[in-house]
Amino acid sequence: xxxxxxxxxxxxxxxxxxxxxxxxxxxxxxxxxxxxxxxxxxxxxxxxxxxxxxxxxxxxxxxxxxxxxxxxxxxxxxxxxxxxxxxxxxxxxxxxxxxxxxxxxxxxxxxxxxxxxxxxxxxxxxxxxxxxxxxxxxxxxxxxxxxxxxxxxxxxxxxxxxxxxxxxxxxxxxxxxxxxxxxxxxxxxxxxxxxxxxxxxxxxxxxxxxxxxxxxxxxxxxxxxxxxxxxxxxxxxxxxxxxxxxxxxxxxxxxxxxxxxxxxxxxxxxxxxxxxxxxxxxxxxxxxxxxxxxxx
Amino acid sequence: xxxxxxxxxxxxxxxxxxxxxxxxxxxxxxxxxxxxxxxxxxxxxxxxxxxxxxxxxxxxxxxxxxxxxxxxxxxxxxxxxxxxxxxxxxxxxxxxxxxxxxxxxxxxxxxxxxxxxxxxxxxxxxxxxxxxxxxxxxxxxxxxxxxxxxxxxxxxxxxxxxxxxxxxxxxxxxxxxxxxxxxxxxxxxxxxxxxxxxxxxxxxxxxxxxxxxxxxxxxxxxxxxxxxxxxxxxxxxxxxxxxxxxxxxxxxxxxxxxxxxxxxxxxxxxxxxxxxxxxxxxxxxxxxxxxxxxxx
DNA sequence: TAGCAACTTGAATCTACCG
DNA sequence: CCGGTAGATTCAAGTTGCT
Numbered sequence: 001x002x003x004x005x006x007x008x009x010x011x012x013x014x015x016x017x018x019x020x021x022x023x024x025x026x027x028x029x030x031x032x033x034x035x036x037x038x039x040x041x042x043x044x045x046x047x048x049x050x051x052x053x054x055x056x057x058x059x060x061x062x063x064x065x066x067x068x069x070x071x072x073x074x075x076x077x078x079x080x081x082x083x084x085x086x087x088x089x090x091x092x093x094x095x096x097x098x099x100x101x102x103x104x105x106x107x108x109x110x111x112x113x114x115x116x117x118x119x120x121x122x123x124x125x126x127x128x129x130x131x132x133x134x135x136x137x138x139x140x141x142x143x144x145x146x147x148x149x150x151x152x153x154x155x156x157x158x159x160x161x162x163x164x165x166x167x168x169x170x171x172x173x174x175x176x177x178x179x180x181x182x183x184x185x186x187x188x189x190x191x192x193x194x195x196x197x198x199x200x201x202x203x204x205x206x207x208x209x210x211x212x213x214x215x216x217x218x219x220x221x222x223x224x225x226x227x228x229x230x231x232x233x234x235x236x237x238x239x240x241x242x243x244x245x246x247x248x249x250x251x252x253x254x255x256x257x258x259x260x261x262x263x264x265x266x267x268x269x270x271x272x273x274x275x276x277x278x279x280x281x282x283x284x285x286x287x288x289x290x291x292x293x294x295x296x
Numbered sequence: 297x298x299x300x301x302x303x304x305x306x307x308x309x310x311x312x313x314x315x316x317x318x319x320x321x322x323x324x325x326x327x328x329x330x331x332x333x334x335x336x337x338x339x340x341x342x343x344x345x346x347x348x349x350x351x352x353x354x355x356x357x358x359x360x361x362x363x364x365x366x367x368x369x370x371x372x373x374x375x376x377x378x379x380x381x382x383x384x385x386x387x388x389x390x391x392x393x394x395x396x397x398x399x400x401x402x403x404x405x406x407x408x409x410x411x412x413x414x415x416x417x418x419x420x421x422x423x424x425x426x427x428x429x430x431x432x433x434x435x436x437x438x439x440x441x442x443x444x445x446x447x448x449x450x451x452x453x454x455x456x457x458x459x460x461x462x463x464x465x466x467x468x469x470x471x472x473x474x475x476x477x478x479x480x481x482x483x484x485x486x487x488x489x490x491x492x493x494x495x496x497x498x499x500x501x502x503x504x505x506x507x508x509x510x511x512x513x514x515x516x517x518x519x520x521x522x523x524x525x526x527x528x529x530x531x532x533x534x535x536x537x538x539x540x541x542x543x544x545x546x547x548x549x550x551x552x553x554x555x556x557x558x559x560x561x562x563x564x565x566x567x568x569x570x571x572x573x574x575x576x577x578x579x580x581x582x583x584x585x586x587x588x589x590x591x592x
Numbered sequence: 593t594a595g596c597a598a599c600t601t602g603a604a605t606c607t608a609c610c611g
Numbered sequence: 612c613c614g615g616t617a618g619a620t621t622c623a624a625g626t627t628g629c630t
């Protein structure tokens with residue numbers, strides 16, 4: 001099996017190739033498939049009512065290719081037809097469970113820069129679903145990899161600790177949750193919570209809500225996701241040297257993120273122009289990394 | 297039918313009373329029912345596997361009581377069992393559609409003050425679902441009532457990118473939306489479809505992500521939602537003098553919000569102590585409004 | 593004063609093993 | 612092989628001090 005390749009073709013066919021995509025060989029699948037659309041000319045253009053039956057055979061192959069301890073991240077959002085939200089996405093979740101996938105989580109990707117809405121009965125659609133599926137309960141998850149530095153507040157706060165900071169404060173409900181500020185003393189890194197400052201930009205990243213800017217450069221492709229999105233999940237679910245697969249690669253964000261993080265990638269893209277753009281962009285990213293001497 | 301009353305009792309029974317809850321009499325139903333729970337001591341404690349069949353008869357009555365042009369807002373979030381998310385919430389959505397409801401929208405309530413936190417295979421849950429259902433396509437919606445000044449919108453949107461970048465980005469897409477935004481950049485005005493013009497001011501249509509903090513004063517109730525949540529939906533879907541129903545009233549947030557906005561309310565609460573607390577809190581709110589001379 | 597910034601630990605459930 | 616039990620695993624509708 002060759003790594004770091006982007007195949008031009010239809011995932012519904014090409015994923016069945018057991019030499020190119022060997023069973024149990026991939027650590028993470030992350031993808032944003034074509035969404036169901038009423039209008040045929042939009043990218044992909046699977047009809048909502050056919051969506052589940054179109055996706056299931058592909059998911060069957062993905063299950064074969066994924067390592068038993070791997071994860072599958074599916075970025076998707078149903079549209080609205082005739083005033084109603086489509087149901088194919090939630091039907092797909094139930095169908096994937098029937099196929100043997102475990103539905104672990106639904107992350108909310110809150111899109112900071114969503115376009116304004118223009119509908120009388122509907123607001124701007126400013127979030128998408130990122131489903132996390134796994135093959136078995138003990139999938140790999142590297143939570144420490146997404147820790148962030150503790151805030152500057154801690155210096156001041158820890159200097160003047162009050163009596164109450166040293167005792168455990170339990171909530172008034174019977175939830176048994178509590179906090180003890182003294183336990184945070186000396187901590188360098190913390191789990192992601194609300195506002196993360198990164199290169200002077202503020203990103204919000206509470207546990208299962210992700211807030212990134214949408215991509216600035218969209219390469220004439222209507223569904224590019226920002227690098228931060230695959231980056232976050234690649235850090236969370238893989239380690240250096242692991243393999244990441246995107247069966248609907250588009251212009252290659254997943255492959256670029258994987259490359260910058262020293263992971264290998266595999267991709268499939270049906271539109272030749274997109275596949276070509278993806279290969280070029282990955283090459284540029286690899287060069288950039290080499291030039292800058294970054295060893296992640 | 298008497299208005300501004302909170303009945304102590306079980307919604308599964310009491311909503312069938314056609315004198316207390318007359319057919320087609322309510323403009324908005326907003327509620328946060330007990331979630332499915334494994335733990336018995338938690339409020340409500342309906343088992344996930346029984347949830348849909350428990351809820352459907354109640355929803356049938358809600359459909360009877362709601363005006364044809366009214367809306368039903370359901371705040372809920374599934375938990376996790378044995379490493380997987382429960383499926384009863386998405387099954388409920390499909391079942392409610394079968395019952396004749398239109399699924400209009402799913403708002404994301406992003407709890408911006410949620411704790412960080414993690415378990416071996418899971419981060420802390422920091423968002424909940426707010427489903428919007430309606431009986432028919434032409435439900436009432438007063439978007440002006442929740443408008444946001446356009447200044448905030450442009451500031452936030454362009455904080456992280458230059459306007460030139462934005463034009464370049466947007467004009468690369470084939471979407472019509474892109475041209476609208478590009479136009480807007482040049483003229484500082486947007487098509488009226490994108491922006492609400494109200495008293496000569498331009499307002500953005502809000503997104504379908506709501507950012508409210510969870511309530512901190514819990515009144516011995518483990519699941520109080522913040523006043524902002526019912527307030528926002530009451531403004532959006534009702535006018536002064538309309539009637540709002542909460543069949544799982546808890547300590548009365550919905551009734552308080554309705555009172556402060558000069559709407560009438562109806563409520564049902566099964567726990568006598570909560571019902572009593574709700575009546576007391578509504579009375580306090582009414583008094584407060586009178587004292588301060590606010591006429592909303 | 594408003595806003596910010598941070599996990600813990602008990603209990604229910606699951607599983608593996610033993611009688 | 613089945614059922615019961617002990618040990619392991621999983622999950623949680625949160626607040627509040629400080630600047």
